Amino acid sequence: MVTNVFHGSCHCGAVKFTVRTAVEPALRCNCSLCRRKGALMSQGFAREDLTILSGEQDLTLYQFNARVAKHYFCRHCGIYPFHQTRMDPTRWRVNIGCLEGVDPYSLEASVGDGASLSVTGANEMP
Numbered sequence: 001m002v003t004n005v006f007h008g009s010c011h012c013g014a015v016k017f018t019v020r021t022a023v024e025p026a027l028r029c030n031c032s033l034c035r036r037k038g039a040l041m042s043q044g045f046a047r048e049d050l051t052i053l054s055g056e057q058d059l060t061l062y063q064f065n066a067r068v069a070k071h072y073f074c075r076h077c078g079i080y081p082f083h084q085t086r087m088d089p090t091r092w093r094v095n096i097g098c099l100e101g102v103d104p105y106s107l108e109a110s111v112g113d114g115a116s117l118s119v120t121g122a123n124e125m126p
Helices: 032-037
Strands: 004-009 016-021 026-029 050-054 059-062 070-074 082-084 091-094 109-112
Touching: 016 091, 026 032
Parallel strands: 026 109
Antiparallel strands: 004 016, 016 050, 059 070, 070 082, 082 091
16 A cells, blocks of 8 residues: 555635545445545545644534544535544545545545444434
8 A cells, every 4th residue: 555645625725734645445435424425535544644734723523423433524615525434533534536636536446334333323413
């Protein structure tokens, strides 16, 4: 697995970051959130490999189900740039579509079974 440093941003450019990660093999997830957002994700990386250059105050946090994973979205354009994972909260993944110079449609991707991690009834809003 080859890691590189990439520059990335949300759609409107409010959130800008760099990340050291591998983009292949890429991953999709079949949980209810990932299925809806349709993102192609990088391999997992340590939090210290992600540097938010600007716009940290423009990020909003969304958590659901077991409320372990932390999914971040730009509050202006709604794009998901990265998240902290549920399976291993010390690992993060980035939305490959947010990375400069990377064509997400050219990458092979597997599907992770996040749906099997759902807690019955936990998706209901309080």
